[in-house]
Structures are given as structure tokens and as C-alpha cells.
Amino acid sequence: MLPKGANLQKIREGNRTYAITPHLPGGFIKPEVMQKYVEVSKKYGGTMKLTSAQRIMITGLKAENIESIWEELGMQPALGFANCVRSVKICPGNAFCKRGKQDSIKLGLELDKRYIKKEMPSRIKLGVSGCPNSCSESFVKDVGVIGTDAGWDVYVGGSAGSHPRLADKLMESLDYEDTLRIIDIVMRYYQKHADIERIGQFIERIGLEKFKTDVLAEFYGEKSAPIEPKVSQSAAGEKIVPLPGGLTEGNLVFGDQITGDSVISDIIRVYPQTIPVFRSFGMGCLGCPSSAGEPVTQAAEIHGINMPELLAALNKVVPANN
Known part of the structure; x- marks a missing residue:
């Protein structure tokens, strides 16, 4: 540990x-x-x-x-565990910068207080920029906020890493209170419906239109249609393609044995019961960009873990081997 x-x-x-x-x-x-x-x-x-x-x-x-x-x-760690709100990046805003349109420090510190270390389906990063220059890289954050003369524009689904994605605009020209409210709705919606996937991957899976419709429906006090539950195996028990919850480079399907070449993101999507096993070996960062293309062999080497022991523990909880 x-x-x-x-x-x-x-x-x-x-x-x-x-x-x-x-x-x-x-x-x-x-x-x-x-x-x-x-x-x-x-x-x-x-x-x-x-x-x-x-x-x-x-x-x-x-x-x-x-x-x-x-x-x-006499300080506390920045991270509680791997899959949580990891950071809120804040630019100087109009308190210190001549180009600042809005008070990014006030909003950013409030978001930090509300969400930092809060458990999420995957790692989450927030960015608060006081003007469209976006010095806090809000366009590549899971939730990004950018100040304009008219208020705050809110973006969702951005990420960098091995599979970069620019965020989608969700709302614009919001005041301080409405900005906090829509972000709270986004976070709760993501917590409730996502798997081990970043917000951008979640949006890719269910569709931007569905995401916006549901989130804005709550913002405006309307009802939205439920998300269909995900299925990991058909009634007949035949093999299926891994669930498209995130971007991945592997091809593991239900019923396969886990090997050294199996990609971590595939393993935890097809066999979610392996998550506690990975964590027991000190591999808690299961939603990081590397997991989308990193095989077990490489991850074990990086973390200094005995690969045969890890594979044996993983396959012990796989239904096909029990």
C-alpha cells in the first residue's frame, strides 16, 4: 500500500x-x-x-x-483517492488581471470548497477563467467556466491526456448563483449515471443532446427521460463488444480471461468486480488517461507490482474462471 x-x-x-x-x-x-x-x-x-x-x-x-x-x-493531501474532483484551476481574474471580465477567484475558491476530493465515477478537473483567454485551460477541463462581459459561460466534457477532447458549451451569460447551480446539477447528474469514465466520455456515450436536455431540464424545472440501463451480457450469454463507456484501445469481451495484454479500461468496464482488486494492489487511478491504452503488463511494471500475482487475483473474480 x-x-x-x-x-x-x-x-x-x-x-x-x-x-x-x-x-x-x-x-x-x-x-x-x-x-x-x-x-x-x-x-x-x-x-x-x-x-x-x-x-x-x-x-x-x-x-x-x-x-x-x-x-x-501541518497540511492535508490534495487528493483523497483516485476517482474524485482532483483540482480546480483558477486564473487571477478581474482581481489582479487587466483583462479579467469576472471574479474567477471568488467562483473558483467556492467550487474548490464544494467539490475538491468529492468522490466521482472518474477523475475530474475544473477550470475557472476570468476572460476568454482561458488561462486556466477551461476548454480542456471536465467542467470549465469562462468569464465574459455578460457573465459566465459554462463548458463540459473537456480533457487533455492521450485522448484529448474540447469541451462543449452548455450555457452562457450566467450570473454567479446560476453558474454554481448548473455546475451542481452537472456533477450530480454525472455521479448518478456515469461509469468509470470522464464527463467527456460519458457525453460521447449518451450523446450531447441527451446530456444537455436532461441537465437543462433540471435547471429549468422540467422532467427528462431516463437513461437506459447498461447491460454487460445478453440473455443468451454470448460474448458482446465491451460497453462504449470510454475511449479505449483494447478488445476484451465478456467471458475472456484477463491477460497481460488486456487494457485496464476494458477490464474494469467488462469486469467491474476487478476494481477492488486493482485498488488492493495500490492501483487506484483507474479513470486516468493512461488506463485507456495501458495493458496490465505495463501498469504492473510502472507500479512495481508482481504481474503473475496481479493476474491471478484479477482472474479469480472473473465469472468465466469460477
């Missing part, structure tokens, strides 16, 4: 090094907190790294020092 709030960074000659990333809402940090970073990094031989999520990572750490480091920092 991973040390508290740590990520495995490297395995060299059997030695493992880890990184920790404390939570810094909006990337704002007081001088005395920065000083703690410096003192801890010096004491434990770590290196500080600015991240794309407006945080400061300390990397190059040993497992046995992680608990002491958290105590000395």
Missing part, C-alpha cells in the same frame, strides 16, 4: 521514491507556509516542483518519512 497521501514516482534498483502534494486552493500560499515547504524539503532531501494544478509537489521522498513530513507541514 502507498504511504499516506503519496504517489509512487520511481523504482530504481529496487528502491522506491515518492511524492506528496499538499492542497493549495487556487495556488495561493502564505510566506510562512512556503517556509515549511523549504524546511521539510531540505530536511528529507526532497525537491519542490510546481504542478499544472497550481500546487507545490515535494518529490524524491522515502516511504518511511512520509508521515513525519505531513505532521511537520
Whole structure:
């Protein structure tokens, strides 16, 4: 198991090094907190790294020092677990930037307070940009908000990674309260209906029109049609194509044995009962972009896991082998 709030960074000659990333809402940090970073990094031989999520990572750490480091920092990890709201990226907005149209700091910090670490079907990232320059990369966030002279425009379904997707515009020219309300509806709708898939993948599966119709129906107080339940096997029990819940490069179907070449996203879609198995081996990041094209062999090597043991544990819960 991973040390508290740590990520495995490297395995060299059997030695493992880890990184920790404390939570810094909006990337704002007081001088005395920065000083703690410096003192801890010096004491434990770590290196500080600015991240794309407006945080400061300390990397190059040993497992046995992680608990002491958290105590000395007096801070909390940025992530609770893999599939949650991982970050809310915020630009300076009209509080600090001459081009800012809206107060992105106020909105972004409120979104951080409401959603950070909240459990989701997959990893989720939010971006709040105070003007159309989109310095917070709102167009490639699961939920992105962009300020204009008329208010806030809300976008959904963006992502970067190995399968990039530009977000779709959901609503425009909203005030502060309505922006928070529509985002809350989007998050609840996604939680209720999605599988282990990013919002963009979820939209691709059910269709943008369906997504917008249902979400806007709740926003305007109307009723929407239910989403048809997903089926993993036909009544006759024959093999079927993997459910199209996310973008993938594999071809695993129900009834197949899991091999070293099986792609992780296929495995968890066709055999969702394998999720606790992966997590028990310390592989909690099942919704990350790499899982869409990463075979078990490669993932096991990266995480330093005994591949035969992992395969045996996975196939133990597969119906075809029981």
C-alpha cells in the first residue's frame, strides 16, 4: 500500500521514491507556509516542483518519512483517492488581471470548497477563467467556466491526456448563483449515471443532446427521460463488444480471461468486480488517461507490482474462471 497521501514516482534498483502534494486552493500560499515547504524539503532531501494544478509537489521522498513530513507541514493531501474532483484551476481574474471580465477567484475558491476530493465515477478537473483567454485551460477541463462581459459561460466534457477532447458549451451569460447551480446539477447528474469514465466520455456515450436536455431540464424545472440501463451480457450469454463507456484501445469481451495484454479500461468496464482488486494492489487511478491504452503488463511494471500475482487475483473474480 502507498504511504499516506503519496504517489509512487520511481523504482530504481529496487528502491522506491515518492511524492506528496499538499492542497493549495487556487495556488495561493502564505510566506510562512512556503517556509515549511523549504524546511521539510531540505530536511528529507526532497525537491519542490510546481504542478499544472497550481500546487507545490515535494518529490524524491522515502516511504518511511512520509508521515513525519505531513505532521511537520501541518497540511492535508490534495487528493483523497483516485476517482474524485482532483483540482480546480483558477486564473487571477478581474482581481489582479487587466483583462479579467469576472471574479474567477471568488467562483473558483467556492467550487474548490464544494467539490475538491468529492468522490466521482472518474477523475475530474475544473477550470475557472476570468476572460476568454482561458488561462486556466477551461476548454480542456471536465467542467470549465469562462468569464465574459455578460457573465459566465459554462463548458463540459473537456480533457487533455492521450485522448484529448474540447469541451462543449452548455450555457452562457450566467450570473454567479446560476453558474454554481448548473455546475451542481452537472456533477450530480454525472455521479448518478456515469461509469468509470470522464464527463467527456460519458457525453460521447449518451450523446450531447441527451446530456444537455436532461441537465437543462433540471435547471429549468422540467422532467427528462431516463437513461437506459447498461447491460454487460445478453440473455443468451454470448460474448458482446465491451460497453462504449470510454475511449479505449483494447478488445476484451465478456467471458475472456484477463491477460497481460488486456487494457485496464476494458477490464474494469467488462469486469467491474476487478476494481477492488486493482485498488488492493495500490492501483487506484483507474479513470486516468493512461488506463485507456495501458495493458496490465505495463501498469504492473510502472507500479512495481508482481504481474503473475496481479493476474491471478484479477482472474479469480472473473465469472468465466469460477
